[in-house]
Amino acid sequence: MAASTGLPVFAVAAQPSTAAARKSTRIRFGDDAALSACWRGYCCEVRDSAIGSALEEAVGDVVLAWQDGVPIWTQRRVVGVNVMMAALPLPLFTERDFIHDYLWPSELLHLLPLLQFLRNLTRAEDWQSPPTPACLVVDDPNLHLRTYGYLDFQRLADDAWAQNFFVSIAMVPLDSWWIGREVREIFRQNAPRISILLHGNNHTYEELACPASEAEILSLLSEALRRMERLENEAGMEVCRVMECPHCAIAEDRLEPMAKLGYEAALASTAYFLKFNPDVRFRSELGAEPTLLTEKAVPILPRIQVYADWETDVRLAAFLRQPMFLATHHWDFAHGSHVVQDFAEIVNSLPDVCWASPKGAARACxxxxxxxxxxxxxxxxxxxxxxxxxxxxxxxxxxxxxxxxxxxxxxxxxxxxxxxxxxxxxxxxxxxxxxxxxxxxxxxxxLLDKVDSNSVSAPPRRYWPLVRRFMAEVRDRSLLGVYLRGQVDESNGRRARSCETGDALPRE
Ligand SMILES: [Zn+2]
CATH class of the missing domain: 2.60.40 (Immunoglobulin-like)
Incomplete structure (x- = not known):
């Protein structure tokens, strides 16, 4: 009846299923043009998902998604207009909720049909985006030698050309005191396909999220820039002014000092950004926009962690036109790990995407x-x-x-x-x-009150960060590397420990 108005219709099943959530369901997307290209033909296992009632399928209907073989998202033509139907109920937002809360794989099919419907409806009027940038990020390595743990920088550069991807090394500025001659050449000859960005300053526990005065924050962020500028001057390598936050932890009060100092962006996953800023009020659109950019702040570019559902997150980022940064570690390059190759294949299969360094990605936002x-x-x-x-x-x-x-x-x-x-x-x-x-x-x-990093005094000298970095390097290059390889092999290379959970060093 609604279609008789001549307007496109979005409908949700009147009777939601009473079936309990299953531990795992299989979602299969159709290949119709009503779906964004990033979803067409995609199949995934979704954990702890609600069960949708099977939608009635009439002749001519197009199924856009099935759940365990049952149609739960369809579209049909009625009197010349599209009627899109979804089986799973729409989420009920409270004023404290964010769209991000419903963009998890287990919640996705509650909201995605409506987002796709609105996308289709507004396509001709909507803002357009340049190609969505993508970049692989490797957290923690230093560039002292040609290898770091399972990483071989020459092989990484060769693979980046052969498999067509861009990769950026998130290096701790404390490690910038020495760059191996061979490594310098690898980075110079293959830039910007292989690049460097900042990873904290000392990489102590949650160093960008712990309580600190504005002077202390400016001091730490300035030292990080000075260390990397020295690397640029002495080694002739460019460093992207983009911060990959250690342990994915960043407090909102770091964003303004970063903007004053000339950082271009920070990488952080939305969930962790909310976790570390529980008292800050954000707009409900959080998580759905390409970047988070507020007054007097650097933009936050979403970062995707390697975990079981990372492929769905990558496709979701492409759908939302968010830069696709997949954060990995050296053990994701171990024999038997498919993360890097899978990410390159997914990005290369999507339309309207491009590979970029973190600097290039920030400038494409x-x-x-x-x-x-x-x-x-x-x-x-x-x-x-x-x-x-x-x-x-x-x-x-x-x-x-x-x-x-x-x-x-x-x-x-x-x-x-x-x-x-x-x-x-x-x-x-x-x-x-x-x-x-x-x-x-x-x-x-x-900002008008920009700050020159060279005019800011250095933080007090401490020896603990040096000891901690040394312990981390020993861990990554030797004994614990074997342990971490076991973690990768056990999970068939599809899961990996992350910086957030895998940092086994003392907090301080
Ligand atoms: Zn790290």
């Missing part, structure tokens, strides 16, 4: 819309590089984290040969700004 000869750009990061389509004469910049009455920021727009615009403004929308013949624009919106 924007959305755009063309209206006549005006290019509208919505920033998802404070510094982006935008490819300009033919015929664009003007640009309008959208900074959704500003509301016109907040503190001002410095907006700068550069073409390939000259600066096109510079202004201090608190406006959420700036423009139109006339363009020249540039095919690539650099847009930056930076």
């Amino acid at each position: 924007y959305q755009f819309r063309q209206v006549g000869d005006v290019l509208h750009i919505k920033l998802g990061s404070r510094l982006v590089d935008v490819a300009v389509g033919r015929g664009m004469r003007k640009v309008v910049v959208h900074r959704p984290w500003l509301h016109g009455k907040d503190e001002s920021e410095l907006m700068v727009l550069r073409g390939e040969s000259k600066e096109l615009f510079r202004a201090v403004s608190s406006a959420a929308v700036i423009g139109p700004i006339s363009l020249d013949e540039s095919t690539v624009l650099e847009l930056s919106s930076s």
Whole structure:
């Protein structure tokens, strides 16, 4: 009856199933164009999932997903309009809930059908995105020798070319005092396919989440930058100004000092970001947007951990147009582990994605819309590089984290040969700004109270971080490496311990 209005319809089964959640169910997606390409033909095991009532299947219906062989998501044409039907009930949000709470594999089919319906409905009007960036990240290795645990940097670079992926080493700045000559050459010759980003400063327990004063935070983050700048100057290697948080722990009060110091982004999984910031109020859209960017902060780019359901998380990130960072460790490169190859194959099979370094990924976090000869750009990061389509004469910049009455920021727009615009403004929308013949624009919106890392005093000298790093290196290069290999082999290479749970060193 609703279809008689001539409008597309989304319907949910009136009687939810009373069957108890099963320990494991098998979800199979159809291959119809009504589904985003990242889901078409995908099959996965989902743990602890609710059971949907079987939907009635009429002639001409398209099944978009089955649960244990039973149709639970369908679409049919009724009097010329699409009627999408879902078996699992929609989640009931409270004011303390986030969309992220329903983007876990076990909850996904409660919300995904509605998100897909809305995506299909608004496709022509919605903001468009550049290709979604992807990058493999390896936490913890230092670059003293050609190998680190199961990692061989030359082989990693060769595999990155052969299997077509980008990889970035999350290196602890404390380890930057020496870079092996052979390793320098490997990174220089294969950049940006293989790159470096920051991993804390000393990698002590939750060093970016423990209580600290603003001066202490600035001091630690500045030292991390100075250590990496010295590496760049002495070894001739570029370091992405992107922070991979040790133990996935970052407190919200670190984001403003990072923005002041010129960090471009931080990587953190949404669940851990919520866990370490229980008293901070976030918008309910948390987890559904490409990045999390708030006032006076660096953007947080979602990071995916290697655990049993990581492949579903990667596809979900592609669906949400979020950068796809898969965080691994050296044991994910052990013989018998398929994580790296599987990730490369998945990303390479998806349309509208591209490999990028963390720097390239952070600078691809924007959305755009063309209206006549005006290019509208919505920033998802404070510094982006935008490819300009033919015929664009003007640009309008959208900074959704500003509301016109907040503190001002410095907006700068550069073409390939000259600066096109510079202004201090608190406006959420700036423009139109006339363009020249540039095919690539650099847009930056930076805080006015920037801090030079070289002007900040160093933290007090401590010996514990050095001892801890030495113990970690011994663990990774020798005896405990054998133990960790056992963990990988036992789980057929599909699961791995992570930095969050696998750090067996004393906390301090
Ligand atoms: Zn780590």
